[in-house]
Structure formats: structure tokens, C-alpha cells
Amino acid sequence: MAYYREHAAHNWTEDSVRLIVSPSQFAKTSFFYVEEAGYFRTQPGYFTEREQLNSFLIVVTHSGTGFLTFKGKKYMLKKNEAFFIHCMEYQYYETDETDLWEFSWVHLNGAAINGYYQYFQLAESPVVTLKNPETVKSTLQQLLQLHRKFNPFSEPLSSKLLTDLLTEFLYSANDPQTAGAYVPDTMKAIMRYLEHHFNEPVSLDRLAELFNISKYHLAKEFKKYSGLTPNEFLISCRITYAKNSLKYTNQPVADIAEEAGIPNVSHFINLFKQREGSTPLAFRKNWQRPK
Incomplete structure (x- = not known):
């Protein structure tokens, strides 16, 4: 069994910010929520290595x-570039030694x-x-300000901001082609067949x-262009x-099934x-008008 592991050099300037947040149980079950947030101006030697978080x-x-x-590949990050990862996977990020990283x-x-x-991973x-x-x-920046002065509205407002942030990442990661403006003819034909x-x-x-396509290629391409597996x-x-x-x-549910x-x-x-969050009969009751 793998265990959480982290190794880091906390080389950042005095004006850098690091906030640790303790979300409520309600936020954990109902919202997107912040666990930590910050702004770093790094100094030479800064790095973080982590997995199983x-x-x-x-x-x-x-x-x-x-x-x-991340996942065996190394990426360079310049101004206005960003990454979004799941920290269960091994990750290592660091500053350039001369062109110091601010993020x-x-x-x-x-x-x-x-x-x-x-x-997001479709990209x-x-x-x-x-x-x-x-x-x-x-x-x-708004997330940092919100959690510096906690109030009863901090968690729902934070959830709204995180939703906006995640949406921006999806928008940036998926260009019009992968988002559906262009879908290969074969994938279109498979979708129509299933419909x-x-x-x-x-x-x-x-x-x-x-x-006439490999099932492994079919599964990968179908999810890339539809966002769903064929099933x-x-x-x-x-x-x-x-x-x-x-x-x-008014057909019986068994017949409809x-x-x-x-x-x-x-x-x-x-x-x-x-x-749908309800049984078929409850769904019918909610939608059908009384006679």
C-alpha cells in the first residue's frame, strides 16, 4: 500500500503567501472547497516532490x-501557462535556477x-x-482574500469561484476541435448508430x-470527442x-425498460x-399533469 510522501525546499520570498484552510464537513459534502492556497515568488532551489495526496x-x-x-513527462511553464493535476499521482515541480518562477x-x-x-484530461x-x-x-486572488477573513458566506462564495476557475481550465484545455466543433466522420457515424x-x-x-476500427482506438477517440465512453x-x-x-x-415501467x-x-x-435522482415512477409523477 502506497503512503503520502512529500519532500520540498521552501525557498520563497518573505512577501509570499501560504494559507491553510479547514473546510467544514458541509463544504466537503456540498461544495468545491479550498484546502490550501497561496502566491509564491520563488528563490533558487525551490521544489516540491509529492505523491499519494x-x-x-x-x-x-x-x-x-x-x-x-508528471506521469513520466517533463513540462516547462512560462507566463500565463498553468497546470491542473491530481496529487495522488507522483509530481515534481521546481523553479528555473536563473529565471525564477512566480506563481x-x-x-x-x-x-x-x-x-x-x-x-480536463481529454486534452x-x-x-x-x-x-x-x-x-x-x-x-x-479573490480566493486568498476570501479565506483571510472567514465569514458564513466564505465557503459558498469560494465554491462559486472554484467553479469559475475549473470552467476556465476546461475552456483553455479544449479547443473548438476537441470540444466538438469538429468530430471525425467515423465518430459521428458511431454516435448516430448508437442513437x-x-x-x-x-x-x-x-x-x-x-x-472496421480497433476497439481500443474506438474507445479512446469516442471519449475524446463525446466526453463519454460508448457504453x-x-x-x-x-x-x-x-x-x-x-x-x-402511461406504459408500465417494465415495458418502457x-x-x-x-x-x-x-x-x-x-x-x-x-x-436522474429519482425512480421512474417518481419522475413520471413530477412531470405528468393531473387529468
């Missing part, structure tokens, strides 16, 4: 040069952060060039055979069909509840 880290370069080693940073977490991080690099760098820097054949048994092997996309189509039937017909391609009604109910 259940926290996410955002670092934004103001000036100078930094270096990040803002935040350790953050939250119940929904894994979804943002998975979407296949932890480093991005920020499209709105001043907005991001301002957001980090029209959602009520049939469909496997990754079957899709690979139909479209998740298929389930989404089935749930969408079921929602429409629940809203506008079978027509949607999920003949096991118990499995259908569990899937529906996971994705």
Missing part, C-alpha cells in the same frame, strides 16, 4: 520559468471535481496556456467490427428514451435513479 492542485505562472514532471496556486477538492478533472496534457489569464489570476440502435444489444467488439453514451440514449415515454405515455433496451427492470430502475 488526495487533493487536486492548480498552479498558474505569473512570470519566470517553472518545470513540472499562484490552490489545492482544492469537492464531491464533483472528478468529473471536471476527467473532462492529454496537464499544462495549458490560459485563454483568460487575468481572469484566472483575479479568481485566485438509432440503443434498444439492441451493442458491445464494443460489435462496434469495432461494424466500423455511457448508449445508456444516455436509453435513459433519454425512457424519460420521454414516462412523460408522455424493455423498449429502451434494458429488459431487467430492477437494473433499469437503478440506472435511472443513479442518473
